[in-house]
Amino acid sequence: MIVQASMKVPRFAGEGRIEWLTREVPEPGPGQLLMRIEANALCGSDRGQFYGGSGVTPGHEAVGVVAAAGPDTASAVGTRGVIYAKDYCGTCRYCRMNMTSQCTERSSVIGFSEHGGYDPYILIAERMLFPIDDAIPAAEATLLLDIMGTGSRAVKRAGMLHPDIRTVLVSGAGPIGLGLLAMAKLLLGEEVPVAVTDFVPYRLELVKRLNGIPILLSETSLEEGLAASGMRGVDVVMDASGKESARRAGLAALNPGGVLVCVGHGEGLSFRAAEELINVEKAVIGSDYFDYGDLEQNMKLFHAHRSYLSQLITHRFPPDRLQEAYRLFFESGQTGKVIIEHGSA
Ligand SMILES: [Zn+2]
Ligand SMILES: [Zn+2]
Incomplete structure (x- = not known):
């Protein structure tokens, strides 16, 4: 060359x-x-x-x-x-x-x-x-890389703490949020509903294309949006927004035993340990990038779902x-x- x-x-x-x-x-x-x-x-x-x-x-x-x-x-x-x-x-x-x-x-x-x-x-x-x-x-x-790698890592880390994930919420529909949605669908199964919040209608159109449930926060509350889709609480929340308000809302929306995975950087998070974590056995964890070895499995998923992911x-x-x-x-x-x-x- x-x-x-x-x-x-x-x-x-x-x-x-x-x-x-x-x-x-x-x-x-x-x-x-x-x-x-x-x-x-x-x-x-x-x-x-x-x-x-x-x-x-x-x-x-x-x-x-x-x-x-x-x-x-x-x-x-x-x-x-x-x-x-x-x-x-x-x-x-x-x-x-x-x-x-x-x-x-x-x-x-x-x-x-x-x-x-x-x-x-x-x-x-x-x-x-x-x-x-x-x-x-x-x-x-x-x-x-950041879409499948970072996305799959967060889903798998939630799975290490929750054996039966049936409902998922993603905060923020930027590229990382869309990657979290896509990898939740591919790793947990198409039947697992994944709601995604954002304030921008354009991004929620992409959520729809990727088979997520869009919640437009400028028009409805998180609670109403989840209820409209038959979800009272969720098992896993993955935050891509980096906003403390979104993390707190996510923590509140978790079912007992639920896991909040912080992926987006940005702001902090404070909570009352007894009421919001201990008594309800919830977990708050971080997930950063991914392991080199994850590329192997993601390559297989890429081949199987290339046109879905390319959206x-x-x-x-x-x-x-x-x-x-x-x-x-x-x-x-x-x-x-x-x-x-x-x-x-
Ligand atoms: Zn990146
Ligand atoms: Zn090393």
Whole structure:
């Protein structure tokens, strides 16, 4: 594969401005791969970088192809794959407990501590690559990361505490909320009702398409919305909104033994331990990203439900329209998942 000597890269200057610079394409060191990026998905967690600026190129939901391999690697040039955003060692206690996102030995993350997927070429540790076959379009393959990975992780963590999940509520119908909805449907079964709240009608149209039950909070209360669908309480609440008010409403809506999974960052949560937790045996847990090993099962689900999952993607842009893509994503409220496609070299 012919690798260019230099590349055009975006600089996130802050205040929603993106400038373009030229930088040398790096060489892979021992254990590293140089990836030519095919696509990268925009994410709500890039907000701080888009408005506050960033010293490295953002982008942590990347799919690419091996353009060059450093010493001590086994991947062939031309291998395509999704990139697990966090480096991990594979041998520490957390990695062995299937919690590679909590690895104690390595902490670099593409798009945050290293250059990420809006650069045409990036360096990664070889163990971050999860190979995929050539038939899967790059844009759709990005769904294996924060959508399917983060979504499935939260559903599975709820399942560790609740043996009989029959009803689910998701707070917030942004991309993470839609991912939680989709993975709840795929992992718990189509018959399990999943209600999703939001204030934006556009997003709730996407909820309907994904077979969720939309609750428009500007027109109805959570209680009324649940009751209208025959749900008095729910077994699991997954919060993607990051709002304390949504978490508190979710905690109140839980049946005894229910689990509140906090996924969206944002605000805090306070509650009366005796009345709201102990007496009713409820649980409040967090769920962050996912384990590298989760990609294997999610790949199977992806193949089985590809057209269902692809509905999450609503917009695609070339790299030179990155700033416009982010504006639309953060300011319009009228998108699902937005993908930057680098195209083939
Ligand atoms: Zn993300
Ligand atoms: Zn580790």
